[in-house]
Amino acid sequence: MQTGRIGTAVVIGGGPAGLMAAEVLAAGGARVAVYDRMPSLARKFLMAGRGGLNLTHSEDLSRFLNRYGASEEQLRPMIDALPPDAVRRWCEELGQQTFVGSSGRVFPQAMKASPLLRAWIARLTAAGVSFHMRHNWRGWDDDGALLIEGPSGPQAIKTDASILALGGASWPRLGSIGDWIAPLENTGTEVAPLLPANCGFLADWSDVFKSRCEGKPLKRIAVTFNAETVRGEALITARGIEGGVIYALSADIRHYILAKGSALLWLDLRPDITMDDLAARLAKPRGKQSLATFLRKAAALSPVEISLLHECASRPLSELDARALAALIKQVPLRLTGVAPIATAISSAGGVKWGEVDAYLMLKRKPGVFIAGEMLDWEAPTGGYLLQACFATGAWAAHGALDWLQQRNANPTSQRAT
Known part of the structure; x- marks a missing residue:
């Protein structure tokens, strides 16, 4: 690698964290090369943008930071250094105006990732960042060089x-x-x-329920687990349930299932109606209407919600009086029996433990090597918190690397790092 003003830096991974790290490094005077195993950059970033790229969230920063749970203390200085407002300014500097949705989430006006990514890559290229696709990182050789396997074969890359x-x-x-x-x-x-x-969970659906309801949404519901209630939407899958309202509770549900083997959720299919009002509606004469038609008209239940009542009730719905039926609609018991595979999850928990990196995310056992993004041991719900932390940790690690390079330049006799 050609040496930059203060040294060379290699970024392994061309997603949001890696690209943000490359931008900060290049702006700080390093000669930067980005390596990624895929044929093109930021594929997960592009996929996330298909439904509207949720960059960050507009809520109060103290509440925002609380979304990171056990990792709030570690991530706080990084997000303080690159807060949501700064991410919005960064996006707008790339020619992509942002707006705040009704939920408080922040999106680019284009509602997709591709225009932002094109502008970002163009700026990085203009800053001298080089990109090397279809390259896999395999570790280090005995001399501390990065082992990278590309289309032309393996190579050992020395970098500062x-x-x-x-x-x-x-x-x-x-x-x-x-x-x-x-x-x-x-x-x-x-x-x-x-x-x-931010994953789905497994449920033991009957064959009849699966055939009728797979792929059908549950809209405007409330889900309660361990005294925490979240409103939103869910989706019935062939193997269980997923969707925003489930993802918001997924960390607690996952921990419970891994410890206990199963977890019980309570679904309120009509959270905007009180139990008394709902019971009064259901107490009206049904006449010649079928039960399904009556529930659809009296309680505004969809076919999938009615099927869910049949699936989860402990006895036939026809045996329930108005009060008991209202109680069931307000508290549908749903037993979850497992966690959906990580390959189907939106993000992952776990990673390099915080105790293994210093305050600037440098590995304590590999000086000069920094960690960013989802490789670190944190998790967050959807809603802009995932990308925000990836941007922030990428920038933070890059500032740490720049400090490292400056210290090395001040002491040129120090051992070369990778």
């Missing part, structure tokens, strides 16, 4: 600093497969197991 931003293990077809764990563990670095996050 490196940032690993290879993602977790969700959506592996887009490039994040978690194969970085072994090289890091070979250095003695502790890695928490990668687990599904």
Whole structure:
């Protein structure tokens, strides 16, 4: 690599964390090369943008930081340094105006990732960043050089600093497969197991229910687990249930299932109606209407919601009086029996433990090597929190790498790092 003003830096991983790291490094005077295993950059970023790219969230920063749970303390300085407003300004500097949706989530006006990514890559290229696609990182050789296998074969790359931003293990077809764990563990670095996050769960549906309801949404519902209630939408799958309202509770549900074997959720199909009002509606004479027609008209239940009542009730609906039927609609018991595979999850939990990196995300066992993005041991719900933390940790690790390079330049006799 050609030496930059303060040294060379390699970024492994061309997703949001890696690209943000490359931008900060290049702006700081480093000569930067980005390596990625896929044929093109940021494939997961592009996939996330298909439904409207949720960049960050507009809520109060203290509440925002609370979304990171056990990792709030570690992530706080990084997000303070690159907060949601700064992410919005960065996006707008790339020619993509943003707006705040009704939920408080922040999106680019284009509602997709491709225009933003094109502008971002153009700016990085203009800053001198080079990109090397179809290259897999395999660890380090005995001299500390990065082992990278590309189309022309394996090569050992010496660099002054490196940032690993290879993602977790969700959506592996887009490039994040978690194969970085072994090289890091070979250095003695502790890695928490990668687990599904923002994921679906398994339920023992009957064949009849599956055939009728697979792919059908549950809209404007409330879900309660362990005294926490979240409103939103869910989707019935052949194997269970997923969707935004489930993802918001997924960390607690996952922990419980892994410890206990199953978990019981309570679904309120009509959260905007009180039990008394609903019971009064259901107490009206049904006449010659079928039960399904009556429930559709009296309680505004959809066919999938009526099927769910039949599926989860402990006895036939026809045996329930108005009060008991209202109680069931307000509290549908749903037993979850397992966690959906990590390959189907939106993100992953686990990763390099916080104790293995210093305050600037440098590996304690590999000086000059920094970690960013989902490789670190944190998780967050959907809603802009995932991308925000990826941007912030990428920038933070890059600033740490720049400090490292400056210190090395001030002490040129120090040992070369990778």
